[in-house]
Amino acid sequence: MNNPILSIITVNYNNRAGLLPTLESIRSQSFDSYEHIIIDAGSTDGSKEIIQSYEKESSHLSYWISEPDKGIYDGMNKGIRQAHGEYLCFLNSGDCLCPDILNKVTFDGTGYLYGDVLMCYERKNKKRTYPDTLDLIYLSARSLHHQSCFIHRSLFQDKAYDTNYKIISDWAHSFQCIVMENCTYRHLPFVVSQCDGRGISSNGKALDKERIQWFQATYPAVLSQSFIDCNALEQAGFREVVHILGQTHKFKKRMKALILFLYRIHRLFSFKHSS
Structure with a gap:
């Protein structure tokens, strides 16, 4: 398909049982302007045969490959x-789009479109609803589930996912796109999608550890510590008070101005140093 509105990318590795409902949730959409790309990491559980069968049935599968890789990213x-x-x-294997949900989305050029998600656990499901406003404190500690995001392709032109x-x-x-840029x-x-709530990203301690490592590796010490402090505020017992403050125009304006000032100073001195 030439120039579709949407590219749906599915990554899979030895998850034949999860891949089947994922493919069915895509195939059942009445929205037509999409291509489907499947990246399999060399599965040995029958996933490859499922993809080959799907290729014969779907006119939207534009590309697929099965080869070893270095992980999900x-x-x-x-x-x-x-x-x-x-x-x-x-939409990786095991994740599913809600029935006929793509027709509800207006693809209007906005950088990040993000919907709510249904987290599926062994005994019950839990809806996760996101706020309309994404402030620094919120995003320093919380993620948008990529299963329910539609991201403009231009935002990947100069930044891929970090495989480290x-x-x-x-x-x-x-965080880089919304907060810093x-x-x-x-x-x-x-709700756009449903996903398994028991995956690796459900480990809160591991998430926070990697976030802190990323802050420290990406930004200078003063700036990274500010982000780490925001992370701690969001997770503190009085975080609702912080959110109330965060909704005031003056608080948000000053906080964002300070962060961007520190960021620009860092870039200025980095440029001078490299010259």
Whole structure:
């Protein structure tokens, strides 16, 4: 398909049982302007045969490959390089789109479109609803589930997912785009997808450890410590008070001005040093 609106990228490794419902949730959509890209990491559980069968049935499968890779973000980067859509959505094996949900999305050029997600656990499901406003404190400690995000392809032109991390690279991408680069974003007030709530990203301690490592590796000490402090505020027992303050225009304006000032100073001195 030439120039589809949406590229759906599915990464899979030895998850035949999860891949089947993922493919069915995509195939059942009545929305037509999409391509599907599948990156399999050399599965040996029958996943490859499922993909071959799907290829015969789906006119939307534009590319697939089965070969070893360096992990989920390496696979997602491979999918990005093959994508032609204006928007990208990462729906990996075991994740499912809600019935006919794509027709509810207005692809209007906004950088990040993000909807709510249904987390599926062994005994019950839990809806996770995101706020309409994504402030620094919120995003310093919380992630947008990529299964319910539609990301403009232009936001990947100069930044791929960092394969040095196992859990947080999709969060790091959204943090850079929304907080540091001030890209446009819009909340879709409905559940877009459902995903397994027991995955590796459900380990809160591991998530925070990688976030802190990323802050420290990406930004100078003063700036990274500010982000780490924001992370701690968001997770503190009085975080609701912080959110109330964060909704005031003056608080948000001053906080953002300070962060961007520190960032620009860092870039200025880095440039001078490299010259």
